[in-house]
Amino acid sequence: MEEIQEEFLEQEEEESILSKNLISSRYNAPFRSTRMHIQRSNVCSRAYFVVVMVFFHVYILNVIALLLYVHYNNGPGDLVSADGDASAPVRDSRSRLPQPAPPSAGKLHDEEDYSQSFSLHRIEGIRVGHIQQVSIVPERTHEMKTLSLKPLLFEIPGFLSEEECRVVVQLAQLKGLMNSQPLTPSQGQESNQPLLSFSTEEVFSLLDLNQDGFLQKQEILSHSRSRDGTWLSPDSLRQILTGLEACLTGMLTLGDFRQVYDVSHQPQQQRSGKLHTHFKQRSRHTWLYQGPGSHHVLQTLRKRVMGLTRLPSSLVELSEPLQVNRYEPRDFSSSHYDSSSSLPETTCAHTRLAGNTSALTEVSCRYLTVLFYLSSAEDGGETTFPVADNRTYDEQALIQDGVDLTDTQQTCGKGNLRIKPTTGTALLWYNHLSDGRGWMGELDEYSLHGDCPVRRGVKWVASSWVNVDPDHQQQARYQRLVAQRHQTKSGMEDQYYPLSHSDLHLDL
16 A cells, blocks of 8 residues: 555656646746747847938938028028018018019010919908017017007007117208198099189190090090199099990080080089098108118118018019108198009009000009108197098098098097107008908008197108009019019029109109
8 A cells, every 4th residue: 555655646746747847838938939029129129220210310411401402592582581680570471472584485474373473461450459579670579559450550669769760850851851742633632623724615625636526535535644633633534434435426526525524523522422622731741762772771661661561572662762751830631541542544653664554544552551750749740540440431421510520630639549659650551451362452441541730849750652553463564574674684583673763753
């Protein structure tokens, strides 16, 4: 029995040893394979890391090369401001006017494609009282406050330093000031003055160039302009041409002309029921050129206007020169519009080089106005916007209790918004609405404004207008024509010399 028990115990020990070996073999095999797997993974991850780093460095080099290519291809002027400081805001690419390319093979780009490739930047007003930060000069930001939404009007304190204001005033005095004249009909204001002192028969005879007793359309259009602005106002021409189109023969006899002419010279209030007052102004003014060769303060001022408005330099540089006005005690200007409504029979004065020769009259087309206060009047001299932010606009509402709100001499205190002149402050407002496609739309009737009489002291102001033709194709043709005439011959195809406006605005 003892031998049998010993054999049984030995068998159990052998079985336990075998089972332990089997279990250890089962656990050891995966452990070894796991270690081998870890080693292989380390090798793969190390190679993967090397490949990723190589591609990353190649990508960085490609980005640097692309930036260098863009920089040297477009020129440094596209990446920094015109002042040469990188801190100035970069203009939105959507607002860049494409620089007209010189004609190749005698053929220009298609006007439709050309005109659709750019738009006008427009600052958002948000709400009345909203303040936004703008970067106009290096290492400084300005606060721009929204004063009204109708029209879109902003105030920027400290736009100019006192020293810069003093320099502009001195330059204006050196240039010489002239008495400001009321706007003529060619500048968007109707006139109720009689046509010189001629009778209806004498006017008919003057218009009848071939003296055949009939007036044709071309004969009327040939007399559509005069130097004094009183020869056939745009409204009179519209009435006469309407009467001409009603005639089956396409010609006007003396009897037909007498009826049409007498109607066209009735008071404006009786014909349309709308109010049209004479523009009145009493001040002294001059124009200061801001292009190459001008005083550096004037050039700096124009560059700041570009930075503030974010409009293309080629557009701003081809606009009117800077107008400086001096208002002495009792000087004023009645409420008026800086720009004009777009009508089929009118053309913009600044694009007359590429203008429609059949247009009846030329008008001022000013997308926006930037007004600079060069001094602070001791008393009076506020800039007034009589209908700013009105719920609706109605010309009849300008007459209240028999008083004309456009008469700033009598009713300046009744305007909705008055801004006291402060040295160095700038005002920016848009004279036109947007057409919904990024271009200049209808005249904003709420932009009606004037200057209250100065009661004590002297007020100096400067006005910078940006001229834009409501017809973007016309503006494109004008830009292209100027580019062809004033392009430099040094190989810099994008460099332009500003067009002189001395022959365009002598009567302003």
